[in-house]
Amino acid sequence: MPNDSMPLQELPGLGPGPGPGPHGSIWSQSRGNKRKSRGPLSAGPDTECTPTELIQQWSPRPKHPRSLSRGKENDDGPFVLGRRSRRRKESPSVVSWDQLPDELLLRILLQLPLQDLLRVSAVCRRWQRLALDESLWTSVDLEGLTHTGPALQQVLKTGVRRLRCPRAFVEEFHFTGSSSLQIVQMDLSSSIMSPSALHSVLRHCSLLECLSLEGLQLSDDIISCLSRNSLLLQLNLSGCSGFSAPALADMLRWCSSIDQLNISWCDFTNDHVKSVVNNVSPGVTHLNLSGYRESLTLDDVKVLVERCPHIQTLDLSDSTQLTADSFPVLKQLKALLHLSLSRCYHIHLAALCDLGTVFSALCLLDVFGLVQDTHLSSLKTEMPHVSINIEPFSRVARPTPASRSVGCPGDGAMWNRKCRLRVQL
Structure with a gap:
């Protein structure tokens, strides 16, 4: 049998030890290449390995991720150096305007004057809505x-x-x-x-x-x-x-x-005056019906007194048709405290001296134009409990009564109350 058909076990280099030949066996060649056999390659000639199995055996082992430790010392394992996350800078404890509720913002805006409130309304839509809230x-x-x-x-x-x-x-x-x-x-x-x-x-x-x-x-x-x-x-x-x-x-x-x-000094006729005395509320307590010289008569006064018995303040100034005959009629007003008869020229000074006994509850009397300054002191002596010519202007139903003193506390008020929002010039 030729040499190339020798049995497998007789081939040189496949025995258990070094075989004949000048270069030795395959094992010696593999050691010369600094490669080590692993697994079934060293099991002997009876082991069979497919190429796929060889690739799996010679492939490197998979790497498993190591758990990072935030500390510098590990009790259960080897020392591992981990990166520590940076601490975020803590923001100061400041509350933004946007975080405030509407109720609190309205309380703040309630303290602003008119001009500043209008400026605030131009900041943003929310502030515009709040600045125009009806509560302000x-x-x-x-x-x-x-x-x-x-x-x-x-x-x-x-x-x-x-x-x-x-x-x-x-x-x-x-x-x-x-x-x-x-x-x-x-x-x-x-x-x-x-x-x-x-x-x-x-x-x-x-x-x-x-x-x-x-x-x-x-x-x-x-x-x-x-x-x-x-x-x-x-x-x-x-x-x-x-x-x-x-x-x-x-x-x-x-x-x-x-x-x-x-309803004084209007462009009235006799019909207008009669419309007032015949239809005014029976519960009226303060009435100014002055300025109707010849339009207001004694008959109108009689109708008025009968209809409105609770009058406390009555101004009939500049009614030239009234005389002292109106005093018995006005006497029926038991609650009358303030009577104005200024420039009622048909009422004489002698008749005015009897007013103190006619009106027992009277406190204020206006007779501007009827009494000269020289006779005013004697009239005050006749009526010591009555203040005469103290108020030259009527206060009836006026929101801001006129006053002689400039800068008095009532200035700028409306019916004794000031407005919160006011134009400042």
Whole structure:
């Protein structure tokens, strides 16, 4: 048999030891290559290995991730150096404005004056909503503004309840609101405002309790709007004009709760005066019906006294038709405390000296133009319990009574209360 067909076990280099030949066995060659046999390769000639098995046996073992330890010493294992996370800098304990609730912000905004509140409303949408909250605009004083129309338009939409706007120039104004206004007290005395503009405001009012329209041009539509305010307590229409006697009578009948009425020096006829004395609320306690020289007669006084027995303050000044014959009629007013008969020239000084005995409860008497300064002291001696000529201006239903002393505490107030938001010039 040729050499190339020798049996497997007789091939050199496959025996258990080194075989013949100049280079030795395969084992010696593998050791020369510095490779070590592992596993079944050293098991002997009876082991069979496929190429796939060889790849698996010779492939490196998989690496398992080591658990990182945050400490520098490990009791159960080898020392491992781990990276420690950086500590975040703690932010100081500061509360942002955005974190404050609406209720707290409203309490803060409640302390701001009008100009600052308007500036705050331009910061963001939330602050604008809060700055225009109706709880902040309950009382507003716009006295002193040059052009009041735009400001009045915005203030009326905030749900204002007390509005003071005397001596204002309201140009080309027309209130465009659709809902009812919440105004309870309003002073527009001596303002320049067209009847149509005033009507656009008053037709949305039904909760008025105190109203002053002194010196304004009115209309029958405006007087009809006032009839819707059944809670009206004080009404000042002094010096007004432009409305009829029937409209006035209807308004007085509907507003049966009026306690103070100043309707002096209006553009009245005899019919207007009769509309007042025949329809004024029987519960009225303060009434100013002065300035109707020849229109107010003794018969009108009789009707008035019989209808309104609870009058405490009565101003009949500048009624030239009244004489001393009116004293027995006025004596029926048991609660009369303040009587004004200034410039009633048909009442003589001698008749005035008897007023102290006629009116036992009388405290104040105004007789400007009837008594000279030389006779005033003697009149005061006859009536020591009566103060004479103390108040030259009527206070009936006026929101801000006129006073001789400038800078008195009542200045800027409206019906004895100041407004929270006020224009500062």
